Amino acid sequence: MPETNGHDAPRVGFYVCHCGHNIAGIVDVAEVARFAGTLPNVIVARDYKYMCSDPGQELIITDIREHRLNRIVVASCSPLLHEHTFRVATEKGGLNPFYFQMVNIREDVSWVTENHDAATHKALDLVRAAVRRVAHHRSLATKHVRIHPDVLVVGAGISGIHAALTLANAGKKVTLVEREPTIGGHMAMFDKTFPTLDCAACILTPKMSAVKNHPNITLWSYSEVSEVSGYVGSYTVKVKRKPRFVSEELCVGCMECIDACVYKEGKTPDEFNQGLSKRKPVYIPFPQATPQVVLIDPDTCIEFKSGRCKKTCVEKCDRNAIDFKQKEEIKEIQVGTIILATGFKTFDPKRIPYYGYGKYPNVYSSLEVERLVNASGPTGGDLVLRDGRHPKTVGIIHCVGSRDRNTNRWCSRTCCMYSLKLAHLLKEHSEAEVYNFYIDIRAAGKAYEEFYDKLLEENIHFIRGRVAEVTDWSARPEEEGKMIIRVEDTLIGVVRRVPVDMVVLAVGMEPQADSQDVRRMFNISCSTEGFFLERHPKLAPVDTFTDGIFIAGACQGPKDIPDSVAQAGAAAAQALSLIDAGEVELEPNTAYVVEESCSGCKSCLNICPYTAITRDETRQKAFINEALCKGCGTCVATCPSGAIRQNLFEDEQIFSEIEGLLQEKESVLTGGGAWRAPA
């Protein structure tokens, strides 16, 4: 493609976008175009409805050819959204794509400014700065880096499992890292899933075994990522493999050691069963755990505590799988892309003391109830309370730790539906009357409203109102020995007291406790609530701001299984598209040393976080390794001799921006657009 060279005098094409009413409703776009036309070097200045549309881009392309333009400036939305689009258009017109500069007058002007004159005035300043800046742009070559075809998936709930299988089936090598002793995440704890009420184990366990047996998947359970370095296409990851004290290669999961343990009964609250049962020091989370390998908890094992156990477990194991000397291992892998699927944690209901969780034994969290109604749960599916009774009445309280200014403001999206599911299951497992206390029923999903309708016919009671408290303070004889749910029934406008035997708190979904540490390690961002931040809420829901790192499932925000699986598939597809492209373009915003100016002072050597800067000892000059430089520009600002420069952020470019922003006179001189502060 012929490329106009940038040494000719700048001939700037300027375009301002209306973005429908988004920009034009506040900013006087005609004035912006007229003003731009008066600026030095500007040959054409136009306003157009939608610059990012095909005809909008076509305008740029034909103008470049017809008016021999060699610089393009577009004033529209944020460069984070469309810089690439317009660079491509610039290139299609026959120019190097970096002869382009974008002005953000939507996110940074029209959407944040109330006053029309002030908005237009601000836009003019920004336009003047960009027109000046673009004169200093240079032709640059995009860097290409190879994408390592292997993928790391972190977290093996349904999202991580689905993503890993999708990639593995496409022939990619996947390392799946799960910190618990088994994969499966929250879904493995459920008996049935809404709205179809299909058995969770029946749809999940086949996928879990597929993961275990897939030749392309390396499963590292009971492991955590401890360090990440590198960049898209080439990440180096260290994984900490915690010791199980049982060899994964030798153990066949017969569980004879568990029976043989000197502890006749379990003494430690069983994590998988939410503490509703006890486990031994040697245990397996649940019978279908994957991998099918037991583990020993050193905090409760007598051999670890005193070194004087009879070790009946070791005696019993004919495969010699038990190894008390096993050590933590650090493994290092190379991958090109990473998918984070670390899921969520449930809201701790103790934070709302007036619901009595932890105070009244028969107040349960929904996750506990999932285990209670589970055929393979601690009671074999028998709905028996902590005090041994079977409940005759159950109250399910919705939105615990959701839609609440005092705890979490967001809707957790799954609680209404799983509360309906639990209501159905509780009825199925007992004769109890079941009450749902809800604010609104949110059943937005395929076949969800129909599920709600079905429940209404099952003789389940629905009371609309946020519950004020759960108390054992009885006011009437029929309330004796019960817990009383106090609520204002907002449909009939009276305060009601509903005595029940069991309370279920539909706890909301929260970010994992360590989500901030994890996002730091992977260099991505969190949104205000602490869920991982997607690159764009609509158009890039599984991308992050760090290239090559994708997110899927409940770590990105509360969502149910169908949505988690959809995201996991999308994340896998995004990783695949990078891998299959084989290489990726990088912003050519790297730094370089102008040798003649370098005094060899070494100030820059230790500044670079990526050790990209070294010193050529024979010539006594600094040298920047372009492959290592990530383009932060810190060394540029550090060099006392002004010998380091940064592509796309050259000193002249930034100085000319400053100058343009502050050179008020031009807009005043040209008359219109001079902004008077509003009264």
Next chain:
Amino acid sequence: MASTGMKQGTNGWEPRIVAFFCNWCTYTAADLAGVSRLRHAPNARVIRVMCSGRLDPQFVLDAFARGADGVLVGGCHPGDCHYMEGNYKALRRVRLLQRMMKDMGIHEDRFRLEWISASEGEKVKTTINTMTERVRALGPLGLPERFAEWDEEMDGLAHAIAAQEEAVHA
């Protein structure tokens, strides 16, 4: 107009603030403020840099010298810099600059560094609003005009010296 922190300044004067925002946190947060339609004072003009570590002290001095009434620098929170530690480097430079500016008689409220993460659209709004208000209270800085005055004084001084020398030699 209280919601935008906008008030009529004396003689229609409005503070002009140049803001340097890092691409990954603060610029993204400013975009978020836009997407969330958080209206704020229209006085800040943003220059995007990849990292606050790119902030050359010269940029700040140049902005003041060219007539800015305030300079705002926005970067990722400590520990969150996309490039690990560029923001610490920025912090050190800013501290140095602050001392220098004190010596030059530029009020500390005219130069501000804020850590604003990608999710803190609200903080972009309050930072710009409060800074605009403070700078408005201080009035125009007018460095270019002051420079012009100094130049004149210097010229005057040079003339006087030349005249004296002439007198001596005569």
